Amino acid sequence: MKKTTLIAGAISALAAALAFIAKSKQKPAASEAVRAARYRQPRRVLIAGATSAIAQEAAKEFAADGDKLFLIARNAEKLQVVADDLRVRGAAQVETAVLDLTDTDRHAATLDQAAEALDGLDIALIAHGTLSDQAACQQSYALTEQEMRTNFLSVVSLVTLLANRFEAERRGTIAVISSVAGDRGRKSNYVYGAAKAGVTAFLSGVRGRLADAGVTVITIKPGMVDTPMTAHLEKGALFASAESVGQGVYRAIITGREVVYLPRFWWVIMTVIRHVPEFIFKKLNF
Numbered sequence: 001m002k003k004t005t006l007i008a009g010a011i012s013a014l015a016a017a018l019a020f021i022a023k024s025k026q027k028p029a030a031s032e033a034v035r036a037a038r039y040r041q042p043r044r045v046l047i048a049g050a051t052s053a054i055a056q057e058a059a060k061e062f063a064a065d066g067d068k069l070f071l072i073a074r075n076a077e078k079l080q081v082v083a084d085d086l087r088v089r090g091a092a093q094v095e096t097a098v099l100d101l102t103d104t105d106r107h108a109a110t111l112d113q114a115a116e117a118l119d120g121l122d123i124a125l126i127a128h129g130t131l132s133d134q135a136a137c138q139q140s141y142a143l144t145e146q147e148m149r150t151n152f153l154s155v156v157s158l159v160t161l162l163a164n165r166f167e168a169e170r171r172g173t174i175a176v177i178s179s180v181a182g183d184r185g186r187k188s189n190y191v192y193g194a195a196k197a198g199v200t201a202f203l204s205g206v207r208g209r210l211a212d213a214g215v216t217v218i219t220i221k222p223g224m225v226d227t228p229m230t231a232h233l234e235k236g237a238l239f240a241s242a243e244s245v246g247q248g249v250y251r252a253i254i255t256g257r258e259v260v261y262l263p264r265f266w267w268v269i270m271t272v273i274r275h276v277p278e279f280i281f282k283k284l285n286f
């Protein structure tokens with residue numbers, strides 16, 4: 001058997017074992033004590049990409065806490081359904097804005113609108129994204145650029161504006177959903193992975209810049225999650241539910257953990273993957 005096949009097999013076996021252990025130890029939703037931590041309530045929460053399955057699950061937790069929400073998404077109909085659901089679930093206030101988030105010229109005005117509607121902002125969760133078609137991107141720089149605009153540059157624009165706002169106020173939390181895909185470029189997924197690597201590095205720098213300003217910057221790195229984004233993929237043992245990952249996002253935000261793998265076992269998998277020597281890694285088929 002080829003050495004690379006053995007290594008890929010060993011990584012898959014490790015990943016499956018970790019996924020099994022993690023699932024058998026799955027935690028219930030955040031406890032009341034954790035819920036009460038960190039912010040006076042109702043918290044004022046902005047969510048960009050609010051129709052994302054993961055973001056919706058995190059938003060349900062904030063709604064259950066009676067928080068105020070400002071939701072941004074590009075699809076007005078889906079946004080309306082999500083907003084109505086969160087009102088029923090107990091949110092103190094739910095406001096919405098319809099925006100394609102690649103339209104960075106409108107970011108500043110939309111954030112001002114959110115701060116005005118909620119009488120300030122405490123927390124911003126950035127969740128939008130697209131799983132790039134790697135084969136199509138390889139044939140088209142225009143498509144690759146579009147994917148970078150969606151998954152990287154639009155995030156850079158939002159985080160720049162939010163960082164300056166929160167720095168001036170000397171408070172606040174910026175949480176962004178990056179991905180384990182950003183930890184190492186794989187041949188099957190490197191356009192999306194490069195965009196997420198950019199997000200992760202950008203957030204790391206912003207976190208350092210704002211460390212003394214009392215602003216928390218959170219990088220969330222989910223592994224594979226069963227959402228509309230991955231609807232076309234075959235689901236294996238490594239897939240987590242949107243519900244468990246969304247609750248993990250909420251917990252990270254209210255506890256202020258700065259870099260979070262969801263589920264946590266992905267930290268082990270990615271530590272192994274990051275350390276595979278390049279001459280072997282380039283031959284692995286994943």
Ligand SMILES: NC(=O)c1ccc[n+]([C@@H]2O[C@H](COP(=O)([O-])OP(=O)(O)OC[C@H]3O[C@@H](n4cnc5c(N)ncnc54)[C@H](OP(=O)(O)O)[C@@H]3O)[C@@H](O)[C@H]2O)c1
Pocket residue numbers: 049050051052053054055073074075078099100101102127128129130131150177178179180221222223224225226227228229230
């Ligand atoms: N699912 C996974 O396996 C996985 C793993 C790691 C990281 N992530 C990340 O998790 C985040 C949430 O994804 P998800 O899994 O919850 O998938 P999802 O349900 O498909 O959500 C993606 C969301 O991004 C929105 N979006 C895409 N481009 C946009 C744009 N230009 N302007 C405004 N909204 C836009 C989509 O809006 P529409 O509904 O209008 O299309 C959708 O609501 C993404 O950042 C994703 O990269 C996902």
